[in-house]
Amino acid sequence: MSKQEIILGIDPGFGRMGYGVIEKMKTGEWQALDYGCINTSPKKSFVERLQEVCEAVELLIKKYKPTVVGVEKLYFARNVTTAIEVAQARGVILLCAVQAGLPVDEFTPQQVKQAITGYGKAEKIQMQKMVAIILKIKGKIKSDDAADALAIALCTGQSLWLKKTK
Amino acid sequence: MSKQEIILGIDPGFGRMGYGVIEKMKTGEWQALDYGCINTSPKKSFVERLQEVCEAVELLIKKYKPTVVGVEKLYFARNVTTAIEVAQARGVILLCAVQAGLPVDEFTPQQVKQAITGYGKAEKIQMQKMVAIILKIKGKIKSDDAADALAIALCTGQSLWLKKTK
Numbered sequence: 001m002s003k004q005e006i007i008l009g010i011d012p013g014f015g016r017m018g019y020g021v022i023e024k025m026k027t028g029e030w031q032a033l034d035y036g037c038i039n040t041s042p043k044k045s046f047v048e049r050l051q052e053v054c055e056a057v058e059l060l061i062k063k064y065k066p067t068v069v070g071v072e073k074l075y076f077a078r079n080v081t082t083a084i085e086v087a088q089a090r091g092v093i094l095l096c097a098v099q100a101g102l103p104v105d106e107f108t109p110q111q112v113k114q115a116i117t118g119y120g121k122a123e124k125i126q127m128q129k130m131v132a133i134i135l136k137i138k139g140k141i142k143s144d145d146a147a148d149a150l151a152i153a154l155c156t157g158q159s160l161w162l163k164k165t166k
Numbered sequence: 167m168s169k170q171e172i173i174l175g176i177d178p179g180f181g182r183m184g185y186g187v188i189e190k191m192k193t194g195e196w197q198a199l200d201y202g203c204i205n206t207s208p209k210k211s212f213v214e215r216l217q218e219v220c221e222a223v224e225l226l227i228k229k230y231k232p233t234v235v236g237v238e239k240l241y242f243a244r245n246v247t248t249a250i251e252v253a254q255a256r257g258v259i260l261l262c263a264v265q266a267g268l269p270v271d272e273f274t275p276q277q278v279k280q281a282i283t284g285y286g287k288a289e290k291i292q293m294q295k296m297v298a299i300i301l302k303i304k305g306k307i308k309s310d311d312a313a314d315a316l317a318i319a320l321c322t323g324q325s326l327w328l329k330k331t332k
Contacts, residue, residue, distance in 0.1 A: 046272075047264045054261055074250050084240050084253040091254030092261045095220055098213045106212075 005160070006033070008066035008097075009153025010057070011145045012074070012090035015040055017053055018145025021064045022135065022153045030157060032135045033064060035150050037143040046085075053089050057096040069097040070156030072148070073108045105156045112148075115155035127151055171326070172199070174232035174263075175319025176223070177311045178240070178256035181206055183219055184311025187230045188301065188319045196323060198301045199230060201316050203309040212251075219255050223262040235263040236322030238314070239274045271322045278314075281321035293317055 004023060011018035020035040038056040040049035061069075071094060074087055097104045110120040116130050128140070128147040134154060141147040170189060177184035186201040204222040206215040227235075237260060240253055263270045276286040282296050294306070294313040300320060307313040 047260050047270045050257055050261050051264050054265075080246060080249060083246060084249055087250040087253030088257030088260065091216055091257030094213050094254065095216050095258045095261065098217050099220075104213045 005068075005157065006064055006066045007068055007070060007153045007156050007160075008060055008064060009070045009149045009151070009156060010093055011072050011148040011152060012086055012093050013145065014046075014049060014053070014085045014089040015042065016145050017056065017089065017093070018143060018147070018149035019056075019060055020146055020150030020153045021060065021066065022150065022157065024157065030135060030154060032137060032150060034060075035141065035143075035146040037145045046088075050089060050092050054092050054096050057093050058100070061096070061100045061102065066102065068103050068105060068156060068160065070105045070107060070152045070159075071097070072112065072152050073106045075108055105159060107152060107155050107159070112151050112155040115158045116151050171234075171323065172230055172232045173234055173236060173319045173322050173326075174226055174230060175236045175315045175317070175322060176259055177238050177314040177318060178252055178259050179311065180212075180215060180219070180251045180255040181208065182311050183222065183255065183259070184309060184313070184315035185222075185226055186312055186316030186319045187226065187232065188316065188323065190323065196301060196320060198303060198316060200226075201307065201309075201312040203311045212254075216255060216258050220258050220262050223259050224266070227262070227266045227268065232268065234269050234271060234322060234326065236271045236273060236318045236325075237263070238278065238318050239272050241274055271325060273318060273321050273325070278317050278321040281324045282317050 006023045009020040017038045021033040022030045023033050025031055040052040074090060094104055113122040113127060114120040116127055131147055131150050132141055172189045175186040183204045187199040188196045189199050191197055206218040260270055279288040279293060280286040282293055297313055297316050298307055
């Protein structure tokens with residue numbers, strides 16, 4: 001039997017980073033093993049907060065032993081300062097994954113929306129409801145970042161499946 | 167006797183990363199121990215190239231045992247895609263420094279120019295000449311990125327000195 005697929009999805013961030021871990025069950029359905037949001041301490045320096053991001057990713061990898069990591073691509077241009085901060089955290093996240101020997105998949109928000117709802121411009125609330133339905137999570141997923149991360153994980157899973165069946 | 171000051175200056179980049187290592191001599195003058203430019207392989211994936219950046223920084227830290235690392239801040243907004251790529255590499259560079267237990271100083275290009283030439287809007291060629299004069303490097307410093315990195319290292323050194331004498 002091949003190793004069970006476990007995917008770590010990450011919504012990259014510097015102050016807040018969403019994560020979602022999903023596992024493929026024998027039935028072929030995905031279930032959420034864990035999801036949440038890591039908040040780095042605003043009292044710490046930027047560099048120390050990058051280190052917090054790294055430690056959080058390393059801990060998640062150690063705990064859940066994912067077979068692949070999916071990370072959302074950055075695209076925004078509204079606020080370049082924010083984009084640059086998030087990008088630095090994203091670099092750290094990618095590095096942690098590759099240092100752990102894991103393959104990394106990257107998806108734009110449009111690709112994630114397309115994968116989950118079939119529509120690249122789906123609304124956030126629609127996306128979150130779909131994620132909860134797919135993963136049979138009751139009620140609203142508390143953190144938006146966690147919901148996004150679960151969506152990224154599901155998109156990564158779908159992409160893997162498409163690659164296999166090509 | 168306190169440990170001799172050795173500074174690693176880095177001009178962050180994803181495809182090309184400039185580095186410069188300077189050491190304070192007993193006379194109080196700075197000398198360049200090493201400088202150059204790391205080119206990551208365009209044949210590799212983005213994530214693998216981030217890993218190359220990390221390995222290069224780790225190697226420099228291991229080889230020269232700097233007491234502090236100076237890294238240029240990003241500010242540009244002309245091309246957001248490039249800014250985001252460079253920022254991801256920058257995050258990796260900062261992480262490598264902090265993982266090695268080293269303090270990190272960050273400076274804007276204007277601060278570096280101000281520190282070297284006394285003028286925040288100095289031209290690139292003027293900066294490079296000044297760096298070569300200060301460090302007694304004969305001829306033109308071959309790589310622009312290396313010259314920038316040496317300038318960042320010198321700026322970091324000046325800032326340390328200012329802090330000490332405050």
